[in-house]
Amino acid sequence: MSQITIRPIDIRNISDDDAKASHELRVALAAERTPDDPAPKWEDTQAQLQSIPTFVDVWVWFVEQEGKTLGTADLGVMRADENQHLAQFSIKLLPETRRQGLGKLLLKEIVAVAEAENRTLLMTDTASTVPSGAAFLERVGATVGLESHVNQLKLAEIPGGLLDTWTSDLADGFTPGLWEGPYPEESIEEILQLFDIFNTVPRGELQVDDFKLTLEQLRQQEESRAKRGVERWSLYVRDNETGKIAGFTELMWNPHKPTFAHQGITAVWPQYRGKRLGRWLKAELLKKLVAERPNVTIVRTENADSNDAMLKINTELGFKPYLAELVWQVPTETVKGYLG
Incomplete structure (x- = not known):
């Protein structure tokens, strides 16, 4: 291909022209990855570009x-105490431009920054609807660290009476509570501890360490969403005897995709499992969604294929696989070898 240029972009100070080019590319690639979904809106792209948390450093390149x-x-690299060996990357090319060496050119830029940042492991993901991504990563020498799916629930297909049945009895000794919007300051330390449950979720062969969410990171994430x-709803249940929060679940709704909701993390501390708390939490929050967001018709979530407990709940609710995702990892040195 003639007259190809690789141009670095200052993503935090991106120009209007570059932002629009980024949006046009996002629309084209979304049509390939999720062809049944409405096209991304310009307002959502704008908001995403303007809401990158400061604890994440991001380098961006356009190929033109x-x-x-x-x-x-x-x-992207996260400025955190954990996983300082790790960097996450993506390469996105229009279908008609693939297998012409552009991915390799972009990978050179990625590796140069990763080395400068002392990041020894690179991580990315691919979707089953875009098989060229997996083929490229296999050539590079990457391996699959985690197999997962985006699972989808059509609210109209929830078995009749199921939500009422699941929420008819909360296990004895527990009291529910709800946070809408930002987490309250008076409970913030306990809320931060709740996210430690996420470290108990299966993560396959991924070479990642446990992650400890900080207050600054949490508030920046909330600011980015705002x-x-x-909007985010967080439903929890508290152990009446100890006062400890036993588990919680989250639902999020983006006004730019008004017919969709996203099921976030659902987690119960190991000592409270087996009491059907996860089932109660998810069903109760879905009832609220149906009552208060009548335009929402679909709920999506991501689950590792090895997360049997959560998949069992989701399957009984009516979630079905929407697309398969693979999380890949590759040592930076391996990529250098591929690049020659």
């Missing part, structure tokens, strides 16, 4: 030919 954006690449207009 005669002024046309053919694709993009990015590399800029995008995303």
Whole structure:
């Protein structure tokens, strides 16, 4: 391909023209990855570009030919005490431009930054609807660290009476509570501890360490969602005897995708499992969604294929696989070898 240029982008100060080019590329790639969904809206792209948390550093490159954006690449590193060996990246190219060496050119830029940041492991993901991504990563020498699915629930297909049945009896000794919007300051330390449950979720062969969410990171995540207009409900149950929160679940709704809701983390501390708390939490929050967001018709969530306990609950609710996702990992040195 002639007259190809790789141009770095200052993503936190992106120009209007580059933001629009990024949006056009996002629309084209979304049509391939999720062809049944409505196209991403410009307002949502704008909000995402303006709401990157400061504890994440991101490098972005455009690959261009005669002024046309053919694709993009990015590399992100989290400024945290944990997983300082890790960097996450993506390469996204228009279908007609693939297998022409552009991915390799972008990968050179990614590796150069990863080395400068002392990141020895690179991680990315692919979707079953875009098989070229997996084929490219296999050539690079990456391996699959986790198999997962985006699972989808059509609310109209929930078995009749199921939500009422699941919520008819909360296990003895527990009291529910609800947080809408930002988490309250008076419970913030306990809330931060709740996210430690996520470290008990199966993560396959991924070479990642446990992650400890900090207050600053949590508040920045909330600020980022607020800029995008995303609303979050968090439902929890508290052990009456100890006062400890036993588990919680989250639902999020983006006004730019008004017919969709996203099921976030659902987690119960190991000592409270077996009491059907996860079932109660998810069903109760779905009842609230049906009552208060009548325009929502679909709920999506991501689950590791090895997370049998959560998949059992989701399957009984009516969740079905929507698309398969693979999380890949590859040592930076392996990528250098591929690049020659």
